[in-house]
Structure formats: C-alpha cells, structure tokens
Amino acid sequence: MSVTIKDIAKVCDVSYSTVSRVLNGKNVRQNAKNDWILATAKALGYKPHNIARQLVTKESDTIGMIIPDVSNSHYSEITKSVQDYANWLGYQVLISNTDWDLVKESTARDSLLTKNVAGIIVMPVCDRSHLIFRSLDVPLVFLGTRTEEKHIDYVVMDNIQATMDATEYLIGRGCRTLAYIGRKISNYSSRDRMEGFLRAMKEHGLSREAIVASADSLEFPGGYAETKRLLTQVPRPDGLIVFNDQLAFSVMAGIISCGYAVGRDVLVVSFDDLQISALPQISLTTITPSKEELGRVAVDLILRRQKEPEAERKAVIVSSKMVKRATG
Amino acid sequence: MSVTIKDIAKVCDVSYSTVSRVLNGKNVRQNAKNDWILATAKALGYKPHNIARQLVTKESDTIGMIIPDVSNSHYSEITKSVQDYANWLGYQVLISNTDWDLVKESTARDSLLTKNVAGIIVMPVCDRSHLIFRSLDVPLVFLGTRTEEKHIDYVVMDNIQATMDATEYLIGRGCRTLAYIGRKISNYSSRDRMEGFLRAMKEHGLSREAIVASADSLEFPGGYAETKRLLTQVPRPDGLIVFNDQLAFSVMAGIISCGYAVGRDVLVVSFDDLQISALPQISLTTITPSKEELGRVAVDLILRRQKEPEAERKAVIVSSKMVKRATG
DNA sequence: GCTAAATTTGCAAACGTTTGCAAATTTAGC
DNA sequence: GCTAAATTTGCAAACGTTTGCAAATTTAGC
Numbered sequence: 034m035s036v037t038i039k040d041i042a043k044v045c046d047v048s049y050s051t052v053s054r055v056l057n058g059k060n061v062r063q064n065a066k067n068d069w070i071l072a073t074a075k076a077l078g079y080k081p082h083n084i085a086r087q088l089v090t091k092e093s094d095t096i097g098m099i100i101p102d103v104s105n106s107h108y109s110e111i112t113k114s115v116q117d118y119a120n121w122l123g124y125q126v127l128i129s130n131t132d133w134d135l136v137k138e139s140t141a142r143d144s145l146l147t148k149n150v151a152g153i154i155v156m157p158v159c160d161r162s163h164l165i166f167r168s169l170d171v172p173l174v175f176l177g178t179r180t181e182e183k184h185i186d187y188v189v190m191d192n193i194q195a196t197m198d199a200t201e202y203l204i205g206r207g208c209r210t211l212a213y214i215g216r217k218i219s220n221y222s223s224r225d226r227m228e229g230f231l232r233a234m235k236e237h238g239l240s241r242e243a244i245v246a247s248a249d250s251l252e253f254p255g256g257y258a259e260t261k262r263l264l265t266q267v268p269r270p271d272g273l274i275v276f277n278d279q280l281a282f283s284v285m286a287g288i289i290s291c292g293y294a295v296g297r298d299v300l301v302v303s304f305d306d307l308q309i310s311a312l313p314q315i316s317l318t319t320i321t322p323s324k325e326e327l328g329r330v331a332v333d334l335i336l337r338r339q340k341e342p343e344a345e346r347k348a349v350i351v352s353s354k355m356v357k358r359a360t361g
Numbered sequence: 362m363s364v365t366i367k368d369i370a371k372v373c374d375v376s377y378s379t380v381s382r383v384l385n386g387k388n389v390r391q392n393a394k395n396d397w398i399l400a401t402a403k404a405l406g407y408k409p410h411n412i413a414r415q416l417v418t419k420e421s422d423t424i425g426m427i428i429p430d431v432s433n434s435h436y437s438e439i440t441k442s443v444q445d446y447a448n449w450l451g452y453q454v455l456i457s458n459t460d461w462d463l464v465k466e467s468t469a470r471d472s473l474l475t476k477n478v479a480g481i482i483v484m485p486v487c488d489r490s491h492l493i494f495r496s497l498d499v500p501l502v503f504l505g506t507r508t509e510e511k512h513i514d515y516v517v518m519d520n521i522q523a524t525m526d527a528t529e530y531l532i533g534r535g536c537r538t539l540a541y542i543g544r545k546i547s548n549y550s551s552r553d554r555m556e557g558f559l560r561a562m563k564e565h566g567l568s569r570e571a572i573v574a575s576a577d578s579l580e581f582p583g584g585y586a587e588t589k590r591l592l593t594q595v596p597r598p599d600g601l602i603v604f605n606d607q608l609a610f611s612v613m614a615g616i617i618s619c620g621y622a623v624g625r626d627v628l629v630v631s632f633d634d635l636q637i638s639a640l641p642q643i644s645l646t647t648i649t650p651s652k653e654e655l656g657r658v659a660v661d662l663i664l665r666r667q668k669e670p671e672a673e674r675k676a677v678i679v680s681s682k683m684v685k686r687a688t689g
Numbered sequence: 690g691c692t693a694a695a696t697t698t699g700c701a702a703a704c705g706t707t708t709g710c711a712a713a714t715t716t717a718g719c
Numbered sequence: 720g721c722t723a724a725a726t727t728t729g730c731a732a733a734c735g736t737t738t739g740c741a742a743a744t745t746t747a748g749c
Contacts, residue, residue, distance in 0.1 A: 048729045083475045085705035087412050088734045104441035113432035147411045286641040309637050313614040376699045413735035416704045
C-alpha cells in the first residue's frame with residue numbers, strides 16, 4: 034500500500050484538501066503547519082499519484098512519439114533530443130515503433146491517445162501517414178517530413194536547398210557526372226532531395242549528366258547492387274548524393290567493391306550525420322539539421338498548440354549544415 | 362470533449378456499469394443488446410480512458426525502462442526488443458535516459474514510479490546503481506548486468522565464459538600476445554570479461570602475455586591513444602579482446618593509424634554486435650546474446666514478479682554467440 | 690409452462706486526486 | 720484592539736472507470 038494524501042491528512046490532523054493544497058504550493062503563507070505537512074509527506078515517503086491527479090486536472094505530463102524504428106540510429110538520435118528537452122520541461126516521452134507499417138502507425142496512435150498524452154510527435158512512415166492523423170483532438174507535430182495537410186504542424190529541414198548546396202559543392206570539387214541515389218519508396222524528403230539535386234544540375238548546365246537511381250532498401254546491402262550498376266555506366270559517375278547515411282554505407286561498399294576509392298574516385302555526400310558516420314572508418318561527408326533543434330522545436334510546437342488549439346498551422350524550417358569529412 | 366462510457370449508456374438506455382461490462386466482455390451471452398452497445402461505442406468513437414481505468418484496477422499497462430542513452434545503438438537495439446515483446450503482450454514501454462548519471466537514474470526511478478508502471482527494467486549506470494533500487498514496491502529487473510543485491514532479478518549473458526571462448530578462439534587463430542581493452546569506469550560486465558580473458562590465458566599457459574588496458578572512454582576516440590601505446594610495446598599484441606563494439610571502433614582506428622591491418626596483423630574481437638558492426642567497412646567479429654531473448658526474458662521477469670512478488674530471486678543467464686567477420 | 694440455475698442488471702462505493710464555495714482564520718494597518 | 724482584506728480551511732463534488740451486491744431477467748431442462 035502506498036501512502037496517500039489522506040494518510041498525511043490523518044497524521045497532521047487536517048483535511049486532505051488542505052494537504053493537497055500545501056503539497057501543490059497553493060498555500061502561500063509560510064508557517065509551521067505547512068512545514069509540518071511537507072515534512073510528514075516526506076517522512077511517510079509520499080509520492081503523488083499521477084494517475085489520479087491526471088484524472089481530475091486533465092493535464093498530461095507525457096508526450097507521445099511515433100517513429101518507425103528506435104533501433105535505427107537516425108530515429109534514436111532524434112528521440113534522444115526530444116526526450117532531453119521534454120524531460121527538462123518536466124515531460125516524459127512515450128515511444129511507439131511502427132516498423133514502417135501504416136497499420137501499426139494507427140494502432141500506435143490509438144494506444145497513445147488512450148493514455149491521454151499531451152500531444153504526439155510523429156516521424157511518419159510515408160506520404161500517406163497524414164491520413165492516420167486527421168481529426169485528432171490532441172496537438173500533433175510531424176518531425177522530419179512536411180505535409181500538405183493544413184492542420185498538422187511540422188518541423189523539417191529545407192531539403193531542396195540543402196541538396197542544391199550539396200550538389201553545387203560536388204560540382205565545385207570537380208565532379209561532372211553526378212547521381213542522386215534515393216529509395217524506392219518515395220516520400221517528401223526523398224523527392225525534395227532529388228528535386229534539389231536536379232535543380233542544381235540544371236542551373237549549372239549539367240542536366241544531361243544528372244542520374245537518378247533508387248536503392249532497394251535503406252538497410253545494408255540495399256544500395257550495393259545499384260551502385261555497382263551505376264559505376265559501370267559510361268561516363269561513370271564521379272559524385273553521388275545519397276538519400277541518407279544508412280544508405281550511403283552500402284553505397285560506399287559498392288564503390289569499394291568496384292575498385293574505386295571513396296572520396297577520391299567517387300565523392301559521396303549524404304544526409305543525417307549519424308554518430309557512426311564520424312568514425313574514421315566511415316568518415317562520411319553528410320548534411321544534417323541540428324538534432325537538438327529539431328527535437329526542441331517539435332516539443333515547442335506541441336506545447337504551443339496545446340495552449341492555442343486553434344492557432345494557425347505552423348511549419349518550421351530549420352537550417353542544416355554540411356559536415357565535411359573524407360568521402361566528399 | 363471525448364466520449365465516455367456514460368454517453369454510450371445514455372444512447373443505449375442502460376446503466377453505465379452495464380456498458381462497462383459489455384465493453385470488457387464480462388457479459389458472455391451473445392445477444393442483440395450487447396452488439397448494439399458495442400456498435401454505438403464504435404459509432405461514437407469511444408476510446409477507453411486508460412487513466413481512469415488504471416485508477417480503479419491498479420493494473421498498469423506500461424513498463425518503465427531506464428537506460429543510459431537511447432541514442433547509443435547498444436541500448437536502442439535492446440530497447441527495441443523490449444518494446445516489441447512488451448507491445449505484443451499489450452504493454453507500452455516508457456523510457457528514461459540517465460546519461461550515465463546516478464542522480465538522473467534516481468529521478469528517472471521516481472518519475473516512473475509516479476506513473477505507476479507495472480515494473481521497471483534497468484540497464485544500470487554502474488555498480489552502485491543497485492543502491493537506487495532498494496525497497497521498491499514494483500517488480501524490478503536488471504538487464505545486462507548482474508548484481509549481488511538479492512532482491513533484484515536480472516538477465517545477463519555469461520561474460521566470463523564468453524570471453525574465455527573468445528580468447529581461446531584468438532589463441533587458436535595463432536595469436537600469442539593478447540590484450541584485453543576495457544574501460545576506466547569498471548562494472549560487473551567489464552570485470553567479468555577481463556576475468557574471462559585472464560582465466561583463458563592462464564589455462565593456456567600464456568598468462569605472461571596477457572595485457573590489460575583501459576580506454577579513456579567508450580566513445581570515439583576513447584581507445585585510440587591506448588591502442589597506439591599498446592602496439593608499440595614489444596612484443597606487440599597480435600590479438601585484442603575489446604570491451605564492446607563502440608570501443609572497438611576507435612581501437613581499430615588506432616591499429617590502422619599504426620600502419621597495421623586489422624584482421625591480419627592484429628585480430629580484434631569485441632562485444633554487442635551492433636547493427637553497424639556488420640557493415641563491410643567495419644566487419645567486426647563480435648559476441649552477443651540474442652537481443653530478442655534479452656528483451657523477452659526481462660519483460661517476462663517483470664511479469665513473473667508481478668504475479669508472485671515474493672518469489673525467489675531469479676537470475677537468468679542467456680547464451681551468447683560469436684559472429685565471425687573480418688576483424689578476427 | 691414450470692423450476693432451478695445461470696446470467697445480467699443497476700446501484701453505490703471506490704480508486705486518489707483537485708477545486709469551487711462559503712465559512713473561518715490570520716494578517717496588516719492603524 | 721479594532722477593521723478590512725487576505726488567506727486558509729473543510730466539505731462536497733468531480734474526473735471516468737470497475738466491481739460487489741442483491742434483485743431482476745434469461746436460459747436450459749424437463
């Protein structure tokens with residue numbers, strides 16, 4: 034049996050509503066009785082029963098987060114930054130994995146709603162995910178993907194601009210035949226990056242040299258075969274923009290297996306800046322927004338909409354930076 | 362305003378306790394009224410209010426998990442397996458990061474208790490973590506670390522045996538001067554691995570060739586300097602057992618920077634089998650228990666103790682396997 | 690169609706809090 | 720020490736459920 038507010042009330046011989054108020058600092062006057070109540074609460078080892086509290090206040094101190102896969106560094110790193118900021122504000126984060134499955138995404142939504150979270154941060158499975166999140170009565174934020182859906186706030190980097198910059202960077206480094214390697218299952222980010230790539234190539238009069246390819250999957254060896262295929266083309270690509278780091282790993286393996294040196298014969302730039310991408314064995318040149326900022330903005334958007342449910346939809350574009358390493 | 366059980370009762374003209382029972386399948390007889398209630402519940406978009414439910418049943422469908430850092434693959438991979446199994450059983454997992462900080466570990470504990478979780482799975486910060494978890498009234502499991510504390514269940518791999526096997530494996534591959542590279546901050550796992558290493562060396566009459574070293578940190582470049590130092594010794598180590606994959610990454614970088622080839626001049630075996638360790642650029646020979654099993658056992662231990670709070674302390678040792686790749 | 694057994698029903702209380710209200714107490718100012 | 724203002728107090732209701740109990744209803748078996 035855990036100790037309740039009533040136990041404290043009995044010991045201190047006051048009504049339990051008084052105890053509640055003292056514990057919540059609603060009795061502002063400093064006096065011996067308050068101290069005495071606080072002291073016995075502590076002595077008895079009282080822990081507020083959040084569940085009961087929530088039932089009446091309707092305030093929730095947990096934020097739901099729906100992601101495709103925690104065990105994937107990209108998501109776990111962002112999850113961490115959401116958690117850090119949320120915890121700092123006194124919120125917990127409840128995470129649900131969708132395993133890239135729309136059905137699981139909708140059950141994740143339901144189970145979070147049922148725990149009445151203060152809001153839900155979603156890193157969507159795909160372009161159709163927004164269908165799952167219409168007419169929710171809790172604050173909702175898409176993280177990492179924009180959406181046309183007018184009622185969903187989102188925070189995202191400027192994929193088009195960043196990819197244009199990356200492409201120009203490779204051109205500047207002397208690449209002339211460039212390829213963008215995306216993923217078969219397309220989504221906004223993937224398409225925007227491709228778009229940025231093509232646009233930059235066009236601007237530099239290199240549109241005929243622009244190759245667009247698709248990897249089977251993001252996981253190793255998803256881009257391996259496709260990369261080998263690309264490298265036997267004439268002219269051979271000398272610069273690759275890859276959808277993300279994860280995919281770049283197998284692209285790099287493909288380059289090596291063709292007998293080329295990554296970063297010399299073929300330059301590679303990708304996206305995400307995973308922690309491991311910094312390892313000397315990988316040393317990937319990669320583009321990423323600040324993950325701290327991404328997480329912070331997402332949480333702030335939730336809290337903002339909680340305060341003003343009817344506020345206009347807000348789309349935040351965070352800046353990204355390129356981390357230059359050995360591959361490009 | 363979300364729809365409650367009373368709304369349904371009003372529509373169907375029954376008492377709300379009846380609705381509750383029908384919704385929970387306590388009315389076993391199949392009849393039109395039950396169907397009608399179920400149907401209106403659905404039509405009204407009723408979502409059970411778990412918070413209220415929990416208040417009376419005292420059953421919780423969330424399991425707390427305390428880990429040092431989700432953004433670290435080792436933890437996120439295990440977290441995933443805990444979540445997968447827990448979700449499958451109808452539980453949610455609430456994750457708290459400690460950032461390797463004992464104080465944060467204890468606040469994590471408090472905030473989970475306050476949400477009255479069904480139990481807590483802990484991947485402890487250090488050897489003193491058990492102090493934080495005495496006399497809890499919820500089921501508790503240590504994952505990945507054993508403990509002397511008699512009231513804490515735990516699940517762990519047999520670190521001593523696995524490291525002995527690994528050492529013998531390297532000896533079998535011709536290594537004669539071996540080193541174990543651990544971490545400065547020691548814990549059970551680290552010490553057990555060192556112990557297994559020394560024991561195997563002794564059994565093979567190689568105890569004089571056994572070198573024990575400590576890296577500054579697990580993160581890159583934690584083991585870099587120490588590895589370079591080791592490799593200038595005479596005789597030079599030709600086989601390394603490294604505390605974990607993360608550390609092995611910088612150890613490998615150190616080996617390369619000395620001009621040696623990993624997997625030929627110096628063999629490396631480590632622990633965890635992170636997803637990235639399988640990449641061809643890394644291709645680490647590594648030892649790990651099944652993460653699915655680890656997660657499953659941890660959750661089962663929680664549920665077992667929930668059912669029988671007074672059951673004897675249970676310590677589960679799961680088997681591990683070595684994944685042989687290019688480094689050793 | 691009757692009887693006994695099985696099931697369902699509604700009432701009321703409970704879970705552990707917060708909070709509006711009116712009454713009681715304390716404080717500040719003189 | 721009085722008065723007015725400020726604060727605190729306890730009561731009771733509420734949040735949305737579940738559940739024990741006794742009464743009511745349905746079912747099964749004949």
